[in-house]
Amino acid sequence: MFTDGDVIIVGGGPAGLTAAISLVRRAPRLRERVVVLEGATYPREKYCAGAVGGRGDQILRTLDASPNVPCAPIDGISLKVEGGEVAARVGGIGRVVRRIEFDHALAKLARAAGVRLVEGTRVTDVITRPKGARVETAHGALDAAIVIGADGVGSTVRKAMGLTRGAWRAQVLEVDTPPVASDRERAFIHFDASDRRYPGYSWDFPTVFHGDELVCRGVYHLRMGDEVVDIQALLAERLAAIGLDLAKCKNKRYAERGFELDGELGRGPILLIGEAAGIDPITGEGIAQAIEYGDLVARFLCEHRERGAPLHTWTERLRGSRLGRDLLVRTHAIPAFYAAARPRVERFLLRNEHALRLGCQHFGGLPIERVRLAKLAAQGAVALAAEGLSRAFGERR
Numbered sequence: 001m002f003t004d005g006d007v008i009i010v011g012g013g014p015a016g017l018t019a020a021i022s023l024v025r026r027a028p029r030l031r032e033r034v035v036v037l038e039g040a041t042y043p044r045e046k047y048c049a050g051a052v053g054g055r056g057d058q059i060l061r062t063l064d065a066s067p068n069v070p071c072a073p074i075d076g077i078s079l080k081v082e083g084g085e086v087a088a089r090v091g092g093i094g095r096v097v098r099r100i101e102f103d104h105a106l107a108k109l110a111r112a113a114g115v116r117l118v119e120g121t122r123v124t125d126v127i128t129r130p131k132g133a134r135v136e137t138a139h140g141a142l143d144a145a146i147v148i149g150a151d152g153v154g155s156t157v158r159k160a161m162g163l164t165r166g167a168w169r170a171q172v173l174e175v176d177t178p179p180v181a182s183d184r185e186r187a188f189i190h191f192d193a194s195d196r197r198y199p200g201y202s203w204d205f206p207t208v209f210h211g212d213e214l215v216c217r218g219v220y221h222l223r224m225g226d227e228v229v230d231i232q233a234l235l236a237e238r239l240a241a242i243g244l245d246l247a248k249c250k251n252k253r254y255a256e257r258g259f260e261l262d263g264e265l266g267r268g269p270i271l272l273i274g275e276a277a278g279i280d281p282i283t284g285e286g287i288a289q290a291i292e293y294g295d296l297v298a299r300f301l302c303e304h305r306e307r308g309a310p311l312h313t314w315t316e317r318l319r320g321s322r323l324g325r326d327l328l329v330r331t332h333a334i335p336a337f338y339a340a341a342r343p344r345v346e347r348f349l350l351r352n353e354h355a356l357r358l359g360c361q362h363f364g365g366l367p368i369e370r371v372r373l374a375k376l377a378a379q380g381a382v383a384l385a386a387e388g389l390s391r392a393f394g395e396r397r
């Protein structure tokens, strides 16, 4: 199966390139029959802080496609909340890369693996046909049996499928600055969720740019309703507090799309992956997820090819996968992190440093003992319920 133009992947970011590499590795007959259409020309910039969770790199290593690029290693995570700060040191859980280098290196690995990568070709529309779909570009149309939309937050493929932009959108602004004396330990990625004026957080991640050790700092605001949040003012305020001037930095502003609980991710021969489908709405982490999406869709298409798994089951397949369950849990947890329960969750995180340690292990793709996870979940439920009860009693008295 899969003849007639076979597979066209729209978008050559981590999701699209991983899908392409995984497809040709798993089904070598598809070499030169998987086409990635990328609108830009590598090396191309993608505004992103570049923290790649180790679980993403693990997948790329199994595909023999790990980009060898300059990076800052991640050996732990620290989190500041209103009532204090907590940190967990777990070595080798990821690395911070520059996307301009990482994606370019991944694109070269895809070509070497036998993927047809066509740069400078923006897709303008995708039209479903009786068999497969037609992909329109500025340079003409191409037919394919299957089209994968991996074209990120502004996905043209998603629009062509008639889907909405999604319920969870975030606005993000980042800059690269020199380190300052008050920075935390360099091998940690640092999150500051102590500002209750908005649902979201600010961050400081180590980064290496042209050999210089810099710090990528930014603000992530998850839109929960109609609240007006000026992330530029928030970042300017944060930078001023450590003696830096936002006006002197290159401002990199972009949007993100969170995963939806009941979102549709496939229609006929068109499947969505990566940020076109939706990533973690709480943190905006999306690189490792994009890689996971890419590998999963390749496995799904091999099941379709070999055992006839129907294409319309892609959404279900994703939801039943480890990635899908992870995204569902995170989406369900939005109110706990950013709405009424936020203070209680923060207090729980401060009291239970194991929680952040488990977060590190998950980010890094390290084994997590189920018993420990279940225990923590139970402790969390009890603590939140107990606090809720005592508050309710307190309010009644």
Ligand SMILES: Cc1cc2nc3c(=O)[nH]c(=O)nc-3n(C[C@H](O)[C@H](O)[C@H](O)COP(=O)(O)OP(=O)(O)OC[C@H]3O[C@@H](n4cnc5c(N)ncnc54)[C@H](O)[C@@H]3O)c2cc1C
Pocket (backbone or CB within 6 Å): 010, 011, 012, 013, 014, 015, 016, 037, 038, 039, 040, 046, 047, 048, 049, 050, 051, 052, 053, 121, 122, 123, 124, 150, 151, 152, 153, 154, 155, 156, 172, 173, 174, 218, 252, 253, 254, 255, 256, 273, 274, 275, 276, 279, 284, 285, 286, 287, 288, 290
């Ligand atoms: C400021 C910021 C900081 C972030 N920091 C982190 C972080 O530290 N760690 C993390 O894990 N995630 C981070 N993210 C999220 C992460 O960048 C994305 O989730 C991730 O890049 C998604 O990968 P993707 O392959 O799905 O899409 P993308 O990386 O967006 O790739 C999509 C590709 O499709 C191409 N394209 C788009 N439209 C078309 C078209 N019509 N035709 C052809 N090609 C097209 C684009 O040029 C691009 O190459 C951050 C996001 C932002 C905005």
